[in-house]
Amino acid sequence: MTTAPESIVSDYKFGFYDEEEALFKAKKGLNADIVNMISDMKDEPQWMRDFRLRALELFQKYPGNPAWASPIMDEVDFDDIHYFVRATDRDERSWDDVPDYIRNTFDKLGIPEAEKKYLAGVGAQYDSEVVYHNIREDLEKLGVVFLGTDQALREHEDVFKEYFGTVVPPGDNRFAALNSAVWSGGSYIYVPKGVKVDIPLQAYFRINTQNMGQFERTLIIADEGSQIHYVEGCTAPVYSSDSLHSAVVEIIVKKNARVRYTTIQNWSNNVFNLVTKRAVAYENAVMEWVDGNLGSKLTTKFPSVYLMEPGAHAEILSLAFAGAGQHQDAGGKVVHVASDTTSTIISKSLSKDGGRSSYRGLLKVYDGCENVKSNVRCDALLLDEVSRSDTYPTMEIDSPDVSIQHEAYVSKLGEDQLFYLMSRGMSEEAAAKMIVNGFVEPIVKELPMEYAVELNRLVELQMEGAVG
Amino acid sequence: MTKLLEIRELHASIGEKEILKGLSLTVDAGEVHAIMGPNGSGKSTLANVLMGSPRYTVTGGDVLFKGQSLLEMAPDERARLGLFLAFQYPVAIPGVTLVNFMRQAVNARRGAEVPIREFRESLFKKMDLLKVDQDFARRYVNDGFSGGEKKRAEMLQMAMLEPSMAVLDETDSGLDIDALRTVAEGVNALMNPGMGLLLITHYQRLLNYIKPQFVHVLVEGRIVTSGGPELAEQLEATGYDEYEALAAAGR
Numbered sequence: 001m002t003t004a005p006e007s008i009v010s011d012y013k014f015g016f017y018d019e020e021e022a023l024f025k026a027k028k029g030l031n032a033d034i035v036n037m038i039s040d041m042k043d044e045p046q047w048m049r050d051f052r053l054r055a056l057e058l059f060q061k062y063p064g065n066p067a068w069a070s071p072i073m074d075e076v077d078f079d080d081i082h083y084f085v086r087a088t089d090r091d092e093r094s095w096d097d098v099p100d101y102i103r104n105t106f107d108k109l110g111i112p113e114a115e116k117k118y119l120a121g122v123g124a125q126y127d128s129e130v131v132y133h134n135i136r137e138d139l140e141k142l143g144v145v146f147l148g149t150d151q152a153l154r155e156h157e158d159v160f161k162e163y164f165g166t167v168v169p170p171g172d173n174r175f176a177a178l179n180s181a182v183w184s185g186g187s188y189i190y191v192p193k194g195v196k197v198d199i200p201l202q203a204y205f206r207i208n209t210q211n212m213g214q215f216e217r218t219l220i221i222a223d224e225g226s227q228i229h230y231v232e233g234c235t236a237p238v239y240s241s242d243s244l245h246s247a248v249v250e251i252i253v254k255k256n257a258r259v260r261y262t263t264i265q266n267w268s269n270n271v272f273n274l275v276t277k278r279a280v281a282y283e284n285a286v287m288e289w290v291d292g293n294l295g296s297k298l299t300t301k302f303p304s305v306y307l308m309e310p311g312a313h314a315e316i317l318s319l320a321f322a323g324a325g326q327h328q329d330a331g332g333k334v335v336h337v338a339s340d341t342t343s344t345i346i347s348k349s350l351s352k353d354g355g356r357s358s359y360r361g362l363l364k365v366y367d368g369c370e371n372v373k374s375n376v377r378c379d380a381l382l383l384d385e386v387s388r389s390d391t392y393p394t395m396e397i398d399s400p401d402v403s404i405q406h407e408a409y410v411s412k413l414g415e416d417q418l419f420y421l422m423s424r425g426m427s428e429e430a431a432a433k434m435i436v437n438g439f440v441e442p443i444v445k446e447l448p449m450e451y452a453v454e455l456n457r458l459v460e461l462q463m464e465g466a467v468g
Numbered sequence: 469m470t471k472l473l474e475i476r477e478l479h480a481s482i483g484e485k486e487i488l489k490g491l492s493l494t495v496d497a498g499e500v501h502a503i504m505g506p507n508g509s510g511k512s513t514l515a516n517v518l519m520g521s522p523r524y525t526v527t528g529g530d531v532l533f534k535g536q537s538l539l540e541m542a543p544d545e546r547a548r549l550g551l552f553l554a555f556q557y558p559v560a561i562p563g564v565t566l567v568n569f570m571r572q573a574v575n576a577r578r579g580a581e582v583p584i585r586e587f588r589e590s591l592f593k594k595m596d597l598l599k600v601d602q603d604f605a606r607r608y609v610n611d612g613f614s615g616g617e618k619k620r621a622e623m624l625q626m627a628m629l630e631p632s633m634a635v636l637d638e639t640d641s642g643l644d645i646d647a648l649r650t651v652a653e654g655v656n657a658l659m660n661p662g663m664g665l666l667l668i669t670h671y672q673r674l675l676n677y678i679k680p681q682f683v684h685v686l687v688e689g690r691i692v693t694s695g696g697p698e699l700a701e702q703l704e705a706t707g708y709d710e711y712e713a714l715a716a717a718g719r
């Protein structure tokens with residue numbers, strides 16, 4: 001049965017929760033016993049157990065959050081989190097086999113329907129684990145692997161072990177260490193040489209349990225000359241206490257391959273979303289992050305690309321919308337490790353009702369890299385007087401042969417623009433929506449039609465009550 | 469009989485500075501009026517105040533449109549009532565296509581969803597009338613438009629919104645000779661006996677195409693003299709010196 005929460009009034013339409021008792025819920029708090037228990041329950045190889053325990057040690061050594069982090073990050077209470085919640089012990093390939101109440105939830109979120117209409121495959125994670133995943137048969141025959149990450153460890157241990165933890169090592173940052181210790185679920189994708197998947201694979205992440213920690217771990221390997229578009233969406237119930245979503249995503253884009261990773265993040269406003277996403281791109285490879293952040297209490301996430309070999313290209317499109325009580329600390333990082341590499345970062349952020357959007361970016365060019373080009377553009381739009389926007393661009397350029405363009409603009413929702421549209425008969429609210437939709441258009445137009453519509457709708461929902 | 473538009477002793481300021489200082493003017497249905505006046509005399513201020521721009525404060529007088537006072541109405545209400553302003557400096561709305569913008573504007577003006585086919589047909593017809601390239605519809609509103617393109621886009625909006633009272637603020641400036649003729653012919657085609665037109669211009673040229681019955685001279689926030697079409701011709705020859713002196717004397 002699904003129930004609407006009573007205590008909090010909200011426009012957020014994904015805020016319902018299921019009352020069903022989880023099959024298993026770890027007691028709150030984190031220690032080696034919990035980590036061992038997760039490893040036991042998943043029946044993992046010893047090397048993974050060791051990896052987790054080492055990561056736990058690393059995590060415990062961090063004295064706190066980095067100095068630059070949002071003050072909201074300090075609100076995370078690590079002792080008040082369930083680190084592992086198992087809803088069902090099976091990852092099904094047919095929606096009919098998924099427990100009814102969970103299936104209902106995903107029906108409400110429109111996932112099975114989208115799968116039928118325009119997706120090449122779907123993975124669905126509910127609390128700690130993937131409860132459903134499927135991929136079109138023709139793609140499977142071509143050797144494309146799309147599995148929950150736990151299952152991938154069981155079935156493709158060799159390839160898995162070769163790449164896992166190589167792009168984002170456990171010691172990368174506090175939350176990468178945490179994820180490495182307690183990771184569970186996420187997507188594993190392998191695209192064989194030369195295989196081009198031209199319609200998206202999607203994963204959907206749902207938190208149901210209160211005070212839940214979701215630590216999904218995604219690993220994507222695009223072999224030479226292959227192509228894939230992966231899309232993730234996420235929502236959670238509205239509760240009066242907070243949950244934590246802390247994912248690690250690692251992507252390997254080999255020679256001539258192309259990966260696009262699209263996120264439409266719409267967590268409820270009681271979720272901390274602290275995520276490390278990084279890709280490495282080899283010769284002539286293209287890595288694109290399309291990162292849309294609308295939900296959560298605090299998002300701290302800077303999708304990164306390491307351009308490892310000549311010809312590699314990175315594209316980061318970041319959209320952030322912060323409303324009341326939210327801080328979207330987003331942006332992107334590109335590290336040019338090789339000559340003849342190019343990158344583009346476009347960031348669009350909106351703030352309203354006292355919300356705060358930050359653009360945090362890093363552009364690094366190693367010594368000896370020649371003919372490097374980069375273009376960074378950040379636009380911030382403030383919808384009222386009480387909201388906030390900041391830009392923290394960092395550039396570490398150790399090579400003379402680079403061409404860099406960097407532009408940053410902050411603007412207020414223009415009185416002149418509003419007046420112009422209203423003089424054509426549009427209400428103030430409709431006019432503001434139109435301006436905002438226009439503002440985000442450069443990002444939205446990069447999305448497949450269905451997602452563009454969805455994103456526009458979410459932006460409009462956020463806009464509701466923004467003016468007047 | 470109520471007149472279409474009646475401006476009574478209108479005073480308006482921007483910040484502390486009074487720009488309109490008791491301006492009166494009446495435009496009735498079927499009439500074309502022209503306002504001429506030196507730079508900075510308050511012509512655009514008048515146009516923007518009529519439309520309800522939040523930049524200005526009305527400090528006295530009244531404006532009646534179809535017998536109703538406009539002053540308490542938001543700009544969108546005024547527009548839906550049939551008032552239209554072609555801006556001297558139209559602003560860009562990046563990311564919003566002209567076609568999308570026009571569609572919402574037309575729906576708002578009519579108070580009902582216009583079927584997409586009907587809308588498109590009418591849009592393309594009006595684009596033909598104004599010799600606007602069809603590719604234009606896909607471009608972002610005024611974004612990167614040339615001066616002349618902006619003015620044509622304003623006229624396209626007027627054609628689509630079918631106002632009963634239109635104020636054209638220097639729509640002729642920035643248009644080349646051919647474009648001026650096209651736009652003027654377009655405006656004449658849209659004009660009807662139920663509609664009023666107020667042209668703000670510096671040049672006789674436009675008035676050769678769109679013939680006003682009344683010409684007014686605006687100096688320092690007031691109409692200092694009014695006359696027929698011959699007044700415009702005379703101004704072209706003599707300039708505003710005489711009227712500026714008049715305004716100074718009346719100060």
Ligand SMILES: Nc1ncnc2c1ncn2[C@@H]1O[C@H](COP(=O)(O)OP(=O)(O)OP(=O)(O)O)[C@@H](O)[C@H]1O
Pocket residue numbers: 482483485487505506507508509510511512513514556
């Ligand atoms: N923000 C402002 N603060 C102070 N004065 C202003 C402001 N905006 C406009 N003005 C002044 O108001 C006066 C009237 O301006 P307006 O734009 O109405 O003139 P205009 O008659 O349309 O001139 P033009 O022929 O050049 O278009 C000018 O003196 C102008 O400098």
Ligand SMILES: [Mg+2]
Pocket residue numbers: 511512513556637638
């Ligand atoms: Mg003017």
